[in-house]
Amino acid sequence: MNVYRIIIKKCLGYKKGEKLLIVCDGPKLKLADRFYKNAKAVGADPVLMNMPARSAHGEEPPRAIADALKESDIVLLVTSKSLSHTASRKTASKKYGTRIASLPGVTEVMLKRAIPVNYNSLYRSTARLARILTKGKVVEVFTDKGTHLTMSIRGRNGFSDNGLYTKSGAFGNLPAGEVCIGPCEGTASGRLIVDGSMPLTGRLKRPIEIIIKNGCAQNIPVPQMIPIVKAIGKRALNVAELGIGLNPEAKVTGDVLEDEKALGTAHIALGNNRSFGGKISCPSHLDFVFLKPTILVDGVKLKL
Numbered sequence: 001m002n003v004y005r006i007i008i009k010k011c012l013g014y015k016k017g018e019k020l021l022i023v024c025d026g027p028k029l030k031l032a033d034r035f036y037k038n039a040k041a042v043g044a045d046p047v048l049m050n051m052p053a054r055s056a057h058g059e060e061p062p063r064a065i066a067d068a069l070k071e072s073d074i075v076l077l078v079t080s081k082s083l084s085h086t087a088s089r090k091t092a093s094k095k096y097g098t099r100i101a102s103l104p105g106v107t108e109v110m111l112k113r114a115i116p117v118n119y120n121s122l123y124r125s126t127a128r129l130a131r132i133l134t135k136g137k138v139v140e141v142f143t144d145k146g147t148h149l150t151m152s153i154r155g156r157n158g159f160s161d162n163g164l165y166t167k168s169g170a171f172g173n174l175p176a177g178e179v180c181i182g183p184c185e186g187t188a189s190g191r192l193i194v195d196g197s198m199p200l201t202g203r204l205k206r207p208i209e210i211i212i213k214n215g216c217a218q219n220i221p222v223p224q225m226i227p228i229v230k231a232i233g234k235r236a237l238n239v240a241e242l243g244i245g246l247n248p249e250a251k252v253t254g255d256v257l258e259d260e261k262a263l264g265t266a267h268i269a270l271g272n273n274r275s276f277g278g279k280i281s282c283p284s285h286l287d288f289v290f291l292k293p294t295i296l297v298d299g300v301k302l303k304l
Contacts, residue, residue, distance in 0.1 A: 003115040004038035007076070007174060010119065012099055013166030014039075018073035020046045023065055025053035025079050031108060032078040047072075054081040056228060057104065057199065058272055058283045061088055070096045077102040084173065085272045085285040097168035103257070106174070110258045114175035114250040119163050122177055125246050126160030129179040129302065133158030136297040139183070139242060141190075141266065143293055145207055149190035149268070151183035151215075151242065153297075156277055161261075177247025177261040182276025186215035188239035192268055196252050196259055196289035200224035203254030210268075210288065215239050217270055221288065228284050232271075235282040240273035242266065243287065244295065244304065252289065259289045263304070266293040 008014045020039055024032030029050055039046035051062050060066070061083055069075055069092035077083050082104035092098040133139075134157050141149040163176030195207040201222050211218040217237040220229055229236045243260055250262040260267045271284040295302045 001116050002038065003111045004035050005042055006115055007101065008035070008039055008042055008044070011163050011165060011174060011176075012074050012101055014042065014044060014074060016043060018044070019071065020044045021068055021072040021075045022046055022048045023061070023075060023077050023079065023083070024048065024050050025081070026050065027053060027080040028078045028106070031106065034108075035076055035078060054079070054083075056284055057082040058085045058285045060086050060283070069098055069100070072098055074098070075100045077104070078106065079104050082285070085275050089171070090275065093169045093171045099165045099168070100171045101165055101174045102171070103174050105255055105257045107255070110175060110255060114177075114247055114258055114261065117163070117177070117247060117249050122246065123162040123164060126162045126177070126179045129244060129246070130158035130160040132297055132302065133179065133181045138298055140296040141242070141293055143193060143290060145193040145195050145290070146191060147193045147290060147293070149188060149192055149212065151189070151239065152187035153181050153183055156181050156184060159276065173257065173261070175247060175250055175258055175261050177250060177263075178243045178245050180241050180243035180276065182241055182273040182278040183215070183239055185238065185273075185279055188212050188215045192288065192290065194221065194288045194290050196265055196291050197254050197256055198222055198288050199256050199286040203252070212239060225286070232282045232284055235280050236271050236284045238271060238273060238280045239268060240271050240278065240280065240285060241269035241276055241287070243269065244293070244302070246304070252291070256287050256289060260287050265289050265291055266295065
């Protein structure tokens with residue numbers, strides 16, 4: 001099964017004559033070229049743009065890339081650092097209707113494992129949980145390892161990343177398969193035990209504790225985050241997202257892009273929450289994946 005063509009034809013719904021752009025950086029050029037060749041094979045006239053790798057997730061791309069996003073019908077972001085939460089990506093999606101799939105850090109092994117899924121089933125499961133989150137007011141999260149978090153989601157919308165980005169302005173990650181929401185600023189509190197994976201480090205050999213109070217992490221969970229926090233300040237520690245993995249084919253391997261989609265996981269992100277209807281804007285959004293969550297919305301346990 002050709003996963004590149006699944007993404008181009010089914011996930012993004014390419015139609016003859018549409019402008020298809022592939023954005024990559026040096027570390028992902030070889031993989032981006034595979035997308036380019038497969039796009040040509042299905043009849044597209046693709047453009048491949050190679051930019052310098054960004055230094056952090058959420059850092060804006062060069063101006064030429066930002067302009068090209070707005071002028072395209074379909075975009076594949078095959079990069080080593082995520083452009084998902086950049087103003088350039090959001091403007092292209094929301095204002096210009098560009099359909100965009102972001103694949104930060106993706107590998108061919110990951111694609112072959114987690115792309116061939118039942119997208120109709122994934123659509124139903126993500127939509128069901130997104131509706132519950134949208135209607136909810138308070139979330140509690142527990143794990144046997146010691147996680148206990150509470151947060152308000154009143155007035156916030158749940159988002160379903162189902163892998164089908166065929167409507168104008170649609171956006172999501174590939175591999176897909178999560179539902180997520182941005183907690184209200186200043187409301188998340190408790191203890192998070194991360195035992196899956198973390199950005200900047202990968203798969204964890206032993207759990208890491210993050211203490212959260214008034215919507216912010218009180219400790220820096222990984223030394224590699226110290227320069228990010230020094231540069232950005234408290235906004236980098238904002239609890240930006242609660243996400244729930246629903247992809248039955250994804251596995252926890254140490255690559256957060258796939259790990260956060262794996263069925264049986266959840267994640268808390270720190271940093272930018274503007275993509276989730278929040279108020280915190282900063283050039284960082286880092287996801288911390290933990291295993292076997294129990295999640296209650298207004299006291300009712302979610303069926304995952």
